[in-house]
Amino acid sequence: MKKLFVKALINVFGMDKEDAVAVARTVENVFDGKEEVEDMSIDKHVRSLFYELHRERLLKLRREEYKKKGKYIRKYYWSFNYEAIREEAYREHKEDEYRIYHRLPESAWLVHSYTT
Numbered sequence: 184m185k186k187l188f189v190k191a192l193i194n195v196f197g198m199d200k201e202d203a204v205a206v207a208r209t210v211e212n213v214f215d216g217k218e219e220v221e222d223m224s225i226d227k228h229v230r231s232l233f234y235e236l237h238r239e240r241l242l243k244l245r246r247e248e249y250k251k252k253g254k255y256i257r258k259y260y261w262s263f264n265y266e267a268i269r270e271e272a273y274r275e276h277k278e279d280e281y282r283i284y285h286r287l288p289e290s291a292w293l294v295h296s297y298t299t
Contacts, residue, residue: 191271195239222259233261240267
């Protein structure tokens with residue numbers, strides 16, 4: 184699973200392999216071999232990462248509602264979206280032909296806009 188998850192991260196976010204491995208390791212450490220992880224048990228920075236992965240469909244979020252002492256309580260659980268991870272891992276990665284422009288500093292764009 185880890186290799187597929189790393190490949191999916193590389194394809195979705197255009198990450199370097201070492202960055203994708205680090206992110207995958209962080210996520211797998213949080214899950215610690217479990218199928219689901221309760222949202223309240225994770226750090227806010229990791230939660231932010233999870234929401235980003237959720238936006239790209241690599242993680243799923245499940246909500247559970249129950250009544251306790253007359254109040255409705257909601258719990259949220261994170262899990263891997265194995266189907267989407269597999270899809271993204273095997274998707275042919277297209278190199279962004281405009282990637283070079285993302286690397287240029289903003290000052291280069293400003294200088295160019297004043298000279299034209």
